[in-house]
Amino acid sequence: MTEVVPGRLRRRLISLQSVDNEMSAPVLTDWQTVIRVIAHEAMTLLTFISSLARRAHDLVQETLEKLPGAHRFA
Secondary structure (H helix, E strand, O other): OEEEOOOOOOEEEOOOOOOHHHOOHHHHHHHHHHHHHHHHHHHHHHHHHHHHHHHHHHHHHHHHHHOOOOOOOO
């Protein structure tokens, strides 16, 4: 930020710049690796949770089918 005073008016000049060029290639590569690992771990966890939920659904469905007058649910 720079202050400029043209005539009697005081103004602030603000310049916004991308920091992409400031980040070194090794640091950028490291961040990409971290993001890739976190995404992989998240997908692994979601797959596990989905599998458990499906198994729980199947167990409930199997139990309900054994009950007299049971109705299937989706």
